[in-house]
Amino acid sequence: MSNTLHRIVAASLLGGALLTVIACGAGQLQVPPARRLVIYSGARLAPPQERMDEVYHWVSEQWDSISRDPGFWIETTPTEGPVYPWEELELTLNPQQDTAIIAYQGPPGMNLPARRAFVIYAHLHLMTAVDRLDRWLPDAAGSDEFETEKAILARTAETWLFQRSVLDAPPNGILDELMFVAENGYLDAFVLIARPGEFVEARREWLAANPDRTDAYVEWFRETFERDPPGLRGGSNSR
Helix, strand or coil: CCHHHHHHHHHHHHHHHHCCCEEECCCEEECCCCCCEECCCCCEECCCHHHHHHHHHHHHHHHHHHHHCCCEEEEEEEECCCCCCCCCEEEECCCCCEEEEEEEECCCCCCHHHHHHHHHHHHHHHHHHCCCHHHCCCCCCCCCHHHHHHHHHHHHHHHHHHHHHCCCCCCCHHHHHHHHHHHCCCHHHHHHHHCCCCCHHHHHHHHHHCCCHHHHHHHHHHHHHCCCCCCCCCCCCCC
């Protein structure tokens, strides 16, 4: 895909959805009302409108950069089965153009809302690699790998929360997990249990400081999603 074509595709991924924001008054923007989210288990989220207004502004700015910055490009590749954002992310840095390739579940050209969230995740990792994360996540810039990953996943989760609540995106099993995990304060457990070989020291320290947290998280996850959390499932250790 040429860089020009990629920019057109990238701009359309979120740009079309953000056109649902209604112009009103003297050039002001009104974000559609945030709706309450309820999943099959009965677990629910009710994001405040003020928070969703704030998310709209930063996600618009970030997407504008993704669409226009000529220094990098992000490619999405579809897969048949579910995949977490970190499982199939490839970064390539070079003087001509830095590149991120990330997989998402769905046929080509479909499941656009999920693609948007995965692109945000890939973009933030690419910005970390080129030492530009401070523009998008200033509090995470310079943090260790675990804290940076948590910040990136939290931003990805909030992107999905905005799309589900404000833009009425359809459910997505992987992203709904991430969204509910982040909103219920279990992001540490989610990352460290799903990816035990990546953040070994952080996991050791977390387990020592939170001896009962794993059981609480696993119980909550099973009640919320009616399955084991990633990292504790048979077969694939992550899906």
